[in-house]
Amino acid sequence: MQGFRSDRRKFIKVCTVAGISVFAAPAFWRQSTAAPSTGTPVTDWRGSGESPAFRMDGIAKVTGQKIFGRDFRAMDMPDWDKQQHYALVLRCNRVERRFDGIDWSQIPSDCQPYQRITAQSLSEKKVKLPPFYGDAMLLAEGASPHYYGHAVAILLFDDFAKYNGAKQVLQFNRKVIRYGDATPPVVRDPYASWRIIRVEGPDGPSGEDLYSPLQDGLFFPSYKNRKVEWPTEADKAGDVSERGIYYAQEIRAQSRKESSAGNWHLVEGEYKTQIIDPMMMEPEASNVWFDRPRQALHLVLTSQSPQDFQELAAHMIAESGFADHIKSIVVHSSVVGGGFGAKDHSIFPYYGLVAGLFAKAPVRLANNRFEQFQAGLKRHPFHMRNILAVDRTSGKFQALISEMQVDGGGRQNFSASVSMVGASAIQSIYYLPRNDISAIANQSMNVDSGSMRGYGTLQTMSAMEMMVNQAAAELDIDPIELRLRNAFQNGWRNTQGAVPRVGVRYTELLERAKTHPMWQERATRKQTFEAENPGLLFGTGYAIATKDYGTGAAAPSAAVQFDKEGRLSMAVEFMEMGTGISTSQSMLLESVLGQAAQRCDVGEVDAWHALRQFQTESPYTMSQDHQDKMSRNPLWTPVTAMASAASMSAYFQSHATHRAAEILLAQGLLPAAQRLWKTGPIDPAQIEWRNSRLHYGQHKPLPLKVLAEEVHRSGGITGVMVHSFNRWEWAEADFELDGVKYTWGVDGLALRHGGSSDRVVGGEYEVVERKAVRYPSTALNNAMVTYYAPTAALVEVAVNPGSGEVTIHGLQNYMDCGRAIVPQLVEGQIEGGVAMGIGHALYEVLPALGEGAGNGTWNLNRYQVPLARHVPVWNQQHDILPPESEQDPHKGIAEVVMIPIVAALVEAIYQATGKRFHETPVSPEKLRRALNPQVL
Amino acid sequence: MAKIPVSMVVNGERVGPVQVDEYTTLLDFLQEYLNLTGTKLGCGIGVCRACTILVEGNDGALEPVRSCINNVGRFNGSSVTTVEGQAQRNSNGEVLALSPVQQAFLRNFSFQCGWCTAGFVNAATALIDDLRRRPVSAGKVEQVIEEALGEHICRCTGYVRYFRAVREVIESTPGLVKEAD
16 A cells, blocks of 8 residues: 555554553554655646645545545555454344344345344454443344344354355345334433523623523433423522522513513424435445454544544453454544544444454445445434524514424434534524523434434424524514514623633624615515516525534644654644545644644644543542542542543644644744844844745744744754643643743643654653642533624525426525634535434435335435535625634534524425424425425 | 456546446446446436446547446447546646536535535536537526436435536626527
8 A cells, every 4th residue: 555654663652551552553544644765746736826725635535535434445454464354233124023033044145244243243252332321332243223223133244255155145135034023112311411591680681690501500301201300499598409490481471472472472382303424435345354363353434523432442452352352453543435424433434343353354334425424423303392582672582482393313423412413502692581491311212313413403493493583473573683683792691601612703703684675675586576477476585504622621632843854743633534624724833833834743642641630539520529539639630531522632732733833933943043133132023924934023034944943953942732621611720931930821831852844753842840720610510602703695596386396496505604724614514404403494304214225225315415506505605704803713504504594495495485493304295285285 | 147348437447447347337437347436326317317437538528427227338438437437636646626517616605515526516617618519598507407406316415506606607608608599
């Protein structure tokens, strides 16, 4: 394989878990950045313009290099056995009958597997799933399937032809799995329940609340017969639940009373979203080799969360019968061919791991698309009963009551947090003086749902926007005007009682749309279009959304370094998910260090051991006392590493990258500049980079190369590695360098002297222990979310009432992303988000249970994702707000971009047809039937 | 499982004869027998076009073909080009120069995750090849792009930048656009 050196040093020890050493291998795509050995390479991704010429990973992707986890075969892996084996998983396509074993005779004689792994095999070897995923990794004979698609066996084949032959026979085969007597459905208590009650206090939106989760805390229900029972005791002076129930009852009573009196208008309805498949283009795959003589397990994964996998897999093995035979695990992370959350904490890699444990050679488990539909994580369907109370005179929102039922499927995965985030996001861009929002994440027999793009917020905010559009129509107020009257302002409290940390510019976004010709002239445009196109119906819709981003426990790391030629290289912990993280993080260095990084290693997992940090309890549940006590240890941190998730890199990873670059500038380059200029201390505020030269007053500009040479010559600091922590605020710590105290927004620091601009190597860095640290209060765990980025969509559609087909004629997007790092990447995100949003609004849907994806017969011939003709390819406009200042943050936008188009389309359809939908998708079939009830 | 011998030219190099199971798809042949994994599996049933490769016809015309739904036997004696064969490479296989379509996709930031890129590169290359023989009027450029690429599925970027890039290539390449009909 090109550029992949067979070099033992490539495996770097990350940690030891339960006696097993965990190693990380570099992400594969780095190998492809190596310059050709002959000829002139085409590798100048940076170019000479303001924006990069192309994506840093662009050449590898456009020429078909092996970079994705699914690409790698045993022969590509240095030191691996070259024979490639193949694995196949058998899954139940029904749940109402007992699993009665497998009819092995269905497998052709010349396609026999050499190993059949069943629940019994797992039991004999004491192999169990990590608790996060639940139990019954393979269903035992005689048990009831927990959900559609429940795996029952893994078959191992020693060559491709046998595997392929068996798969052709077994896929869609209704005889291979035997079913016995009817069994009752497998049920359990809900995965989680949340309630967000808030009542504004006498001092208004920014004053102290009468009650809120941030101020009072959270309370939880009990479960009886699998159903939620909230406390009923109401007492204004009682405990958190009694006070909560008191105020919840107040909100409901007041809404009824004011409505009866004619003061408040209630928009009341049921809102439903569908089961969606993320349909990332690369189906999940793994290649696993159990090197028995060396007692090592090697894994190539397609995971968005390899760090968590490493740890959980090590525990899984340590507790199994293989514990004595495996001393190390080597995890190769790789570029992800689309994820959208489907590869974040997916259960899939654990099946690959088990296949590897039982196989005699490297074994490849690779879903085809039918299998990916059958077993891959889905987007949670939400069923909401909502009431929005609006003051008839002022048009101000008075209260929101929402009861959400969320279907998490057969395994819990992230259902608890998805339901919580969805509930906390329903307020969208609006201020609500009173809210009672509950969300229950339920178990079902559907395929499990996970952290798919939107993470619950797409579902709830779309409903909110539909309600706002309906309220505007019923109160005869212009929809954008109604939004302006209710837009959240800086300094106000959200539904949880927290004040967002990032400034919001909702009013500005709304004002822009209000003056757009598509909006102002919507009545005449409708008239003109319908006159010119008899039989078609025209409508205009608008919606806006603001997406929280962050997890409340973000822990990004970054390292930035230069060689004596002034070449910059860097590493970040965050992994490339296709969105351009390597490109954008490299570009961030330009403003601080005068150049982009020539090399950016994303998904770095091993270098950070230089920081020597450790964690203890969950950052979400630890007590303030624990945090205070542990903070005294200069190497402790609430979280050492975070999983890659959507919308996280622009803000969180950029913070770490910026801090590392700034410290490198101040501690490495400026002392050298001071010597070269023979001047006193340099004021960083007065310096400026132009054409990679450092300018400062009247001094002769210094090229980065000259500065770097001086730093290397003098033994100065040539590399800075940082770790930071954010719980809705950044931790900051005091450090002492050469007797001088500095305070930086990081909690871990390591420095390098000398060295190259190759890959960041932890061994070259030396930790600097902090003197003191200030972590955000653990009470902020109740705040849930405080970072937001908004997007809006103004859309024109034409509806064919005969076919129900919706054609998008014009689309204007609006966005506040703070400071865009690479505008082309932001625009690409918007366009991609719009397409996915169109899919959610109009096309994509999976039925539940037996007709759904879990039955194993779903693929793209039935699951309609948007094609180019469904998307405004040639006529899509973006209006990205210019940043308010150079200090504006880089806001996370990867998820919000797909949200507003959903409700905007539903509203445009209403404006065109007079039919109001509360349920997505508004598919052509559904719309056609609504418009033609007399036709079958 | 009956075996068949397979021989063809892939990216200018002779391959085979290789004995493979008769039901092997061209995609599996490329991936599992030749270790060419630039051609991607998306759906496996011919819908998404991620697996599109090019087959050279007798007249030299390039035909886009879905490798996931065509048995490898169909390509015996054919000349096949995959995404790995689009750029100029040195003797070590390292990239020296990209094709105009590849350059335009890079310049326009046409892809994000890149899984569908190989299919788009090949289909767009076939379109350019076709326009060399049968140029279209300027007013039909967008239409021919829609026809050539309209069934390809991209999940990250919403098609906008792929289509824009191909339009750029067509409009900037002499001989592809003719005076109005």
